[in-house]
Amino acid sequence: MPNLPDELNVLFTDEPVLHILGGRKPWRYPDGWLEKTRAKAHALITDPAFADVTVTRKGSTFKPSVPVLAVALWDLVWMLYPPLAAVVGGGRNLYGQLVGPYLKTPPVLKNDGWSSNSVGRFAPPPAFESTAGQPELREKLVAFHSDALALLEEVEPLEPRRTVLAGLWDRVASDEELLAAHRTSSRSELITLWQDTFFTDDAAFDAFPEQTRNPLDLLLVGVARLQAAHEAIAGHTPETDRTFNETMAALVHQVERVDVPAGLSYTVLGADGAAEVQRLFERQADEVDRVKWRRRQEAWLARAVEAGAARLAEEWLAALYLTGGCLAGLPDRAEESGQLNLPWKFLGSLRAVYELRPRPAKPAPTTPEIQPVPTAPEQSNDPEAELANLIGLTEVKACVAELVAEAKVAGLRAAAGVRPPTATRHLIFTGNAGTGKTTVARLLGGIYRKYGALSSGQLVEVGRADLVGEFVGKTAPMVERVIERALGGVLFIDEAYALAEGGKNDLGPEVLSTLIAAMENHRDDLVVVMAGYPAEMETLLDSNPGLRSRVARSIHFPDYTDEEMLAIFRLLAAESGFEVAGETAEKVTTTLHRLPRAPGFGNGRAARSLLERLSARQAVRVAGLVDPAPEEVRQLLVQDLPPVSGSTLAAGGAVVAVGPEAELERLVGLDEVKKIARELAAEAKAETLRIRAGMPPTDRSRHLVFLGNPGTGKTTVARILAGIYRDLGLLGSGQLIEVTRTDLIAEYLGQTAPRVRKVVQRALGGVLFIDEAYSLNDSQSYGAEAIATLVQEIEEHRGELVVVMAGYEREMKLLLDANSGLRSRFPTVLTFPDYSRGELQTIYADLASTAGYTLEPGLLTGVSALIEPFRGMLGFGNGRLARTAFEQTILRQATRITQLADPAPDQVRSLLKADLPDRLAGDIEDASPYL
Structure with a gap:
């Protein structure tokens, strides 16, 4: 079996790994290291001394106006990567990981390919420019670099360059002359200082060869590495038809140069070698095929991996990328070439060896057949x-x-x-x-x-x-x-x-x-x-x-039906080893049906999410069993399903589960409305029973017209009906989307229909409540277009949506008369009468009780006296007036009790007749259940 070094195996797992091809072995982020280091980095970046120093880096991944030290940390870590390095592993973007909160799109730890590092000249960060004239902050910047580099001591692939750079910054901090220069010099002066002073000795050059002024220095390093790797690999997979000089000539063609740079004579090739490369370059000129060249190198690297020389192949690839970049960039600084894209295929060769299983020397003995746990159907290789x-x-x-x-x-x-x-x-x-x-x-x-x-x-x-x-x-x-x-x-x-x-x-x-x-x-x-x-x-x-x-x-992928969603759920459950009993499957179908098929609906992902929630709840249940049997561990039961009913805040602030039908009965008054709503609920229940019995669904429109003054409970009843239909499985999510004319009608021709469609898409799976719908009945604007589009959308989504149009009785009848298509699609009309005097008193009392107040005897009579003058007026506010009265009462009560020296709790809770306003004023929108 081929020998793939164990240290490379980690590249093919989901572990967060940083690996620089041709460098040290892959480095796995230790558990908790990223979170801990990111927290330390954040503490450095948010140094209060730099609170007002921000920068906007145009055309970058950074958010606008970020702390200048976030950019400084990014640049510092980026510089630790070798020049033109090919980097692989889910943790390859370490500089982005550390400053993620400051980026437009924070990187994720995803092992999905490779990236490369360009060549840049060292430059003190923009913070030195932003803090010109502030020597104290400049000195803090020097300390920041030392502290930031100390965070990365564990990162083995970056350690050689980190050690050298940390030593250079420590040198600045300890040398008073250098520190003084960093306190006062311009950024351009500092760049020159670093090039002339810090990167000239051998240790610094070995670690940072790209920082010299002569680009040929980096080319010399690259060619030497490439030749050494080439000759080493040839010892494992001899290539008798290709010399190193031929490889160099082909490489010059590959990076799309039209000549062989004279600088090659200063590398290990020497003058004679460079001349031979020139001759070979001219001979190959008529047969340049860059795709064919890449594939030939990929095959050669694959043979090296198969021969057990994976790390040598990796070094050759790293040297090739560096050398090719130097050749492409001469006579200026090195720049990466898009024609050297070999790392992905190289990783594919490594993966193939990693996943290879050796054949057994002898046939495995036959074992008795064991009945397996129910599993998903075996996938075919076809x-x-x-x-x-x-x-x-x-x-x-x-x-x-x-x-x-x-x-x-x-x-x-x-x-x-x-x-x-x-x-x-x-x-x-x-x-x-x-x-x-x-x-x-x-x-x-x-x-x-x-x-x-x-x-x-x-x-x-x-x-x-x-x-x-x-x-x-x-x-x-x-x-x-x-x-x-x-x-x-x-x-x-x-x-x-x-x-x-x-x-x-x-x-x-x-x-x-x-x-x-x-x-x-x-x-x-x-x-x-x-x-x-x-x-x-x-x-x-x-x-x-x-x-x-x-x-x-173009091929359209429709949303899955309820039956298909259940089949997907069963398949996922089987793959996980779970058993889904019949009653559980029936409840799962109901739950899946309640999911609205709007844009963004997750389909198979929604089924997986439901299974994950079921699994979590089942784990809690099974953990409470004493010595559960295997079949108990595998079985998903009805009680494992997540709850689907809503909840409301009851008196005292406790959360009490209240079904929508019970919530309907708790509403004050509305006897006739409740009666019709019960009939609608009964009809919906009967529909679900018919479907379970195998009968076809009834083609019945459930769209409604609500007539009545404001504050009579129209919105609340619509929301309750949405919940009833949701719990019966006739609607997906049961949400209520409330809109008016301005949400449906646009200002310009051609914009109304798209606006209506967008509103309908938001409401899918629930109830679309159109308040003051009669305002769409006009001939001067785009109301007719809105109605026509609404009728079309109702037909297209008849099983996924209930539309309720609400408004004053006379105006709504005119709307229905104006469009015959509306009347046929809105067969049920509910009239919401004005509340009686006693019902309004009850509403007021309920509001006060829920808020924890007690009422002085006779106060409710005073409330009626305040509201009664409005009765009979067009747009009589009903429950809204009761809330207005209540809010103005507690406002006056607040003025009264704050004048008391030390009011007792009973005094704070009491509403007195003296607290009632002289008259009602204002038009406060009601958020109570009586809207």
Whole structure:
């Protein structure tokens, strides 16, 4: 079996690892180290002495106006990485990890590839510029660097450079002349001081070879490392057809130089070696194929790994990246080349060896068959069979079948000598999260590999952050690097619409331009799949005319049905070893149905989240059992489901669970409204029973019209009905979305319909409550467009939404008469009468009791006297007037009791007739249950 060093195995786990190719062994973040070190870094960054010193680094990942020491720490840690280093592992972005709270998008510990480090000249941080004329703060900056470097003593890959740099800063702190220069010199003067004074001795040069003034110094280091690694690897995998000088000549071509730099004669090549490289360079000029060159080097590195020379191959790759960058940048400083993207394939070779299992020397003895715990169906190695076994996705499978048929025929045509132009295979996948888009893309890659349409079929998944660089000039190389990783397979760009959502100076369009060129140039060995929400993806296609013509088709992934969601839940449970009893499955179906199918709905992820919550609650239950049997540990029961009923604050502040039907009965008055609401609830319950009995669902509209004055409880009853429908499984989440005319009607032509659709999307799974809906009945504005769009949306989402239109009786009847489509879709009309004098007194008393007040006898009669003059007026406020009276009473009571010397608790709680206002004033919006 090939020998992969144990120290490299950690690269293929989910452990947070930082590894610099060609450096020390991979370093795993110790448990708790990042949190502890980040806290220490935050303490340094938030030094009160620098509280007013902030900086905005334009075009960077930093948030606007961050503490200047956050930028200083980023630059300091970044400088500890060797020049043009290829860095791998989930913890490779240590500088970003330490200053994450100050970044627009904090990095995550994700082992998903590699990154490179550019070459920069050392420069004291912008803090030295920001603190000009403040010598005390300048001196604190020197101490900051020493303290910050001390935080990183454990980070082994950075230790050689950290030790040298820490010594240089300590030298500044201990040398009064140097310290005085740092107190008063300009930043440019300090840069010169460091170059001329600090990086000139051998120890500093060995650690920081890129900091000398002569770029040939770094080239000398790179070529020497590359030659030593090349010769060492040749001892393991002899390459008789390729000398080191041939490799150097090809490398000069690869970095897109038109000449061999004269400086090569000063390296280990010498004058004769450089001259031979020149001759070889000219001989190779007519056969330059950069893709072929990369693949040849990848194969060579793979053979080195297989031969047990993985660390030598790693060193060769690191030296190649450094040498190539020096060649690309001459005569100026080194700069990375986008044509040296080999680390990803090298890591693939390491992974292949890491995952390789040795064959047993003898056949394993047969063991008696043991009945296993229920598990998920075994996955087939055939991607077509795996696709067929996916839950749901009928239309998606049909579209993929057409793509597969095209791939099969292409193979038959090639065998028959027919070679039509290669058809574009790039795709758009639209739909909510968790609908299987990534899975289908992965299987499609395997199917295309099976029929020869792709060479390797691997899936490379990326997002905007993997494609858009921090600075101008960084984006195109990042995209090219990703494309190189994906060649031969499928490049899956999640939330691709984000590439077209930036502002004027956004770099997303540069990504699209580079991507389009690659889609065309590599159409025979690359499939690009861009995924996202339907409307946003349409906007993306419109943003670049060349993109739409290069996409073969768009495939929509619908949300899963309740039955499919339950099947996914069962599959996930089986994979985890759980058993789902029949009653539990029925309750799970109800819970899943209550999830609103709005944009952002998680689909399969929602099923997984529910299982995780069930598992957590089941763990609590099982932990309380005495010596539970294995079957008890495996079983998920109804009581393990998370609660779904709401709760309200009862008197005294305790949280008491109150079902929506019980909440309805507690409302004051509204006898006829309650009666109809009970009938609606009974009808909904009967519907669920019919469905369970296998009967088809009733095609009945549940949309409502509420008539009445303000403050009669219309909004509250709508919210309660939403809860009843939710608990019965007829609505998803049961939320109430309340809107008015201004939320639905836009100012300009063409904007109203999208606004209505957006409101409906927010309300899916619940109740959309349109207050003063009669205001949509106008012929001078866009009300008719709003109504027409609303009617269309009601039809499209009839099982996912209840719409309640509310307003005054006369005006609402005019609205229904004006649009016949509304009346047929709103068959139930509830009239909310004004509250009687006694009911308003009860409402006032309930408000006072809930707030902890006691009432003087006769006070409620005074409340009625305050409210009664308003009765009969248009827009009589009902419960709102009761709340207004209550609030104005406690305001006057506050004035009274604060004048008492030492009021007793009973005096503080008492509301007296003297506290009542002389008259009601104002129009306070009510937030009570009587709104």
